[in-house]
Amino acid sequence: MRLKSIFIALALAPAAHATNLFDVFRDAQAYDAQYAAARAAREAGQEKAVQGRAGLLPNVNLGGNVRYNSIESSLPGGDADYDSNGLSLTAAQPVYRKQNQVLYAQAREQVKIADMQFRVAEQDLILRVAQAYFDVLQSQDNIAFIDALKAAIAEQLAAAKRNFEVGTATITDTHEAQARYDLAIAQEIAEQNSLNIRLRALEKLIGKPAGMLDSLVDNKLLKLEPGTLDEWAARAAEGNLQADIQRIAKTIADQEVERHRAGHHPTLDAVADYTINNGQDFGYPQVDTRVASIGVELNLPIYQGGLTSSRVREAVANREKARQDVEVATREAGLQARQAWLNVNSGVARVRALEQALVSTQAQLDSTKLGLEVGVRTSLDVLDADQQVLSARRDLAGARYAYLLSGLSLKAAVGSLSPADLAEIDRHLKPVAAK
Known part of the structure; x- marks a missing residue:
């Protein structure tokens, strides 16, 4: 049932190999433009501290000039043309500049924001990678479901045709089986297109064909840290990264008030200056000056x-x-933590219910097959029961993907999501060939 989906993925990525979730994330870190922009923004943000500290350090400047001078005077012999040049070195050290001190404090807070925004970008990348990864797996499961359904319908269609030829069934059974087969073909076309789109979305993140993805084969659900709804909401209020960024922004706003109030304060600088002026005119002795000052x-x-x-x-x-x-x-x-917590807990309940539904539908299929043998059930009844089993398997896989995504979203809400969480999920993934 999985062979066709395997061949499809291989055809789309012939040079790729089996990949797990953490591998995809690592590739996305190296390629994703959104994450790269966040990395560059963090590097730019690191410079804020250097810029803020500059206002507390000495300011040294070197200047020079070369001039041609022309003097016209009413005094006898007062006209003169001469060249002059000068060189100056000035230094200033802020002694008391309240505004500069506050600017430096703000700069250090801005560095914290840059670091935190990068962590937000990392968490966003984790969620985007996980979503794209599980979307592909869901499409592959859907195609596997359709393949199995087509095989079952084809078998029933062949049986209906044989029974009609020998007169033990009506043409209605054949037409109904044919209609179901044609519908399955249409569903397969749509799902293959969906798979192609989702593979392209994943490729957009990592910059290359994803190849064969490891699939979820472990029936055990990942256990999150214990805690009630209110406890997780309280953790989010304290640890959510976006909330932390706003708290730092509030600190900067407090400092901004202080900085502008410092505009009423005096400033005091220690200054030093050394200037050399060389002047010469024709007919007069050369005049050179050296001036040094400090204060x-x-x-x-x-x-x-x-x-x-x-x-x-x-x-x-x-x-x-x-x-x-x-x-x-x-x-x-x-609110995000509460929604994610509810999704996690409802996801657990849904997975358990679908696991039981799979057991029940399998039992129903076995009973229907037995009923067909004794003549109390038709081949279409068997087909319906078989379809319910396949649907239960597909829905169960989808519920597990949704549960895992909800768990990641919950950790993101409280600010604790990290690449290690993807590595933990990888423990429950296996290459398709190993199933």
């Missing part, structure tokens, strides 16, 4: 047209916005 400079803002006070009020309003953003992100994190 402190004090600047006290008195009135700037209300600009500083306006900026303080703006920063206070933005601080309140940041506080509300924290509240929104915290509530959203709690």
Whole structure:
């Protein structure tokens, strides 16, 4: 039943080999453009600390000039043309600049945001890889279901034709079996197209054909950490990465108020300067100067047209916005955790129910086959029972994929999702050939 899906995947990726979930994630880390953009953004964010610290360090500048000078004077012999040049070296060390100190503190918080945003991108990549991976497996399962169904229908169609020829069945049985077979062909075409699309979506993540993917063969469900709905929601409120980013943004907003208020503070710098000027005119002796100075400079803002006070009020309003953003992100994190927790628990119940349904439908199929032998059931009844068994197997596999995805989403909601979780799922995956 799985052979056709195997051949399809191999035809789409002839040079690829069996791949597990962690392998796909590793390839996506190296290729996915969205993740690469996040990595570059983190590297850019790291520079914020360097830029912020620069405001606390000395500022040294070297300057020079070369000039041609022309003097016209009413004094006798006062006209002159001459060249001059100069060289200056200046240095300033901030002694007290409150705004620069706050900017450095903000820069360090911005570095934290850059790191956290990269972690968000990593979690997003994990979820996208898992979703694409399980989508492909689901399509392969659907094709396997259709293949098995076609085989069963073909067998019943052949039997109906034989029975009609010998007069033990009506043409209605043949027509119904033929109609079911034709419908299965249509379903197979649609599902093969869906598989191709999902393989292309996975290829978009990793930059190459995925090849044969390991399939879920372990009936054991992964166990998550224990906890009630409210406990997981509380964990999300504290550990959700987006909520953490907003909390850091609130800290930066607090510091922004402080920075603008510092606009009313004086500034004090230690300064040093060394200047060389060389001048020469025709008819006069050359004049050279060397000037060295060192001291402190004090600047006290008195009135700037209300600009500083306006900026303080703006920063206070933005601080309140940041506080509300924290509240929104915290509530959203709690909602995400609750939804994922409910999906996980309902997923467990659905898997258990489908496992029981598979047992029941298999028993029904066995009974229907026996009824056919004794003449109380028709071949179409057997076909219906066989289809129910196959549907139960397909739905059970889909329920397991959904459960695993819900578990990953729950961990993402509380900020604990990591590549190790994919490696844990790989323990329950096996190459198709090993099944």
